[in-house]
Amino acid sequence: MAGCSQCKSPQHEFAIAMAFQPIVDCETGAVFAYEALVRGENGESAAWVLSQVTDETRYAFDQQCRVTAIEGAVKAGILETDARLSINFLPNAVYSPLACIQLTLATARACDLPTDRLLFELTENERMDDTEHVRNIVESYKSMGFSTAIDDFGAGHAGLGLLAKIQTDYLKLDMELIRAIDTSVSRRVIVEGIVRIAERLGITVIAEGIETVEEWTTLRLLGIRYCQGYLFAKPGLRTLPQVDWPTPLEPLKSAAA
Numbered sequence: 001m002a003g004c005s006q007c008k009s010p011q012h013e014f015a016i017a018m019a020f021q022p023i024v025d026c027e028t029g030a031v032f033a034y035e036a037l038v039r040g041e042n043g044e045s046a047a048w049v050l051s052q053v054t055d056e057t058r059y060a061f062d063q064q065c066r067v068t069a070i071e072g073a074v075k076a077g078i079l080e081t082d083a084r085l086s087i088n089f090l091p092n093a094v095y096s097p098l099a100c101i102q103l104t105l106a107t108a109r110a111c112d113l114p115t116d117r118l119l120f121e122l123t124e125n126e127r128m129d130d131t132e133h134v135r136n137i138v139e140s141y142k143s144m145g146f147s148t149a150i151d152d153f154g155a156g157h158a159g160l161g162l163l164a165k166i167q168t169d170y171l172k173l174d175m176e177l178i179r180a181i182d183t184s185v186s187r188r189v190i191v192e193g194i195v196r197i198a199e200r201l202g203i204t205v206i207a208e209g210i211e212t213v214e215e216w217t218t219l220r221l222l223g224i225r226y227c228q229g230y231l232f233a234k235p236g237l238r239t240l241p242q243v244d245w246p247t248p249l250e251p252l253k254s255a256a257a
Contacts, residue, residue, distance in 0.1 A: 012060045013060075014049065014053075014057075015041045016064065017238055018038060018065075018068050018073070019036075019235035020034040020036055020037070020076060020240050021034065021234070021241070022034055022083070022241065023035060023206060023226055024228070030083075031083045032226055034078060034084075034086065036068075036072065036086065037088075037235050038050075038065055039235075062090045063093075063100075066087055069085065069087045070085065070107045070113055073240070074111040079112065079113065083117075084117045084118065084147070085119065086149070087119070087120055087121065088120075088121045088123045088151065091133070091137060094133075097140035115145055115146065118147070119148070119149060119170070120147070121148075122134065122148065122150050123151040123152065131162065135165060142169075148168040148170070149168050149206070150166070150168050150170075150171050151172045153172055154173055154190070155176055160197075167201055169204065170204050171194070171205050171206065172205075172228075173205060174209070177191055177194075178208070178210055179211075180215070181218050182215055182217065182218040188218065191207075199223075206226040207219045207224050207228070209229050210228065211229055213231065232245070
């Protein structure tokens with residue numbers, strides 16, 4: 001696998017595949033995007049795969065994930081849809097945004113996937129001390145026509161401090177904020193506040209980890225249009241799963257004013 005000239009990570013091949021989970025547009029009933037989630041070749045968990053990644057192989061892993069996501073999504077039929085492809089990336093694996101994106105661009109071109117359909121989710125379990133570097137990545141990706149998102153917002157290091165320094169196109173609310181939000185006043189107040197902040201900053205909120213109709217209904221009433229979770233579809237290994245819209249379908253209507 002080719003890497004950028006500035007990257008000195010050893011070339012290492014991981015036995016991985018991608019599972020795809022839809023992000024749905026609750027106003028149109030269409031799939032907005034499919035998120036590519038790393039798995040082992042035989043469906044082993046993301047945790048199992050990530051446990052094999054070291055500091056020395058981080059770059060190779062990040063690059064292979066991007067290629068596998070694009071090739072896998074196209075093979076699964078994403079070109080027959082209007083959906084975007086959402087790819088998670090590790091900021092600490094990006095040495096130079098312009099150089100390290102070249103393999104991604106080449107893969108997209110080879111697969112006839114328009115690059116403006118790529119959405120990059122910033123995800124990292126480690127503390128991001130060099131936020132200036134992360135901001136440079138986000139701004140570079142935007143200048144190249146990609147959309148960007150902060151994943152797991154509200155958990156770990158992806159909080160208001162990060163948002164104050166880096167504004168992406170989307171915020172994906174962590175599932176801990178979503179769980180039982182219909183019965184939790186504190187969660188509703190927090191999510192409502194995030195939605196208002198995001199609106200002021202021109203950022204779109206996506207709620208992930210939705211499992212019940214009650215959670216979905218509450219999120220729609222809070223003004224959230226884009227949703228993801230087992231309520232709609234579980235990730236499909238090497239496939240684009242069909243959305244199983246729950247009934248009743250009232251949350252598909254525009255959110256209450």
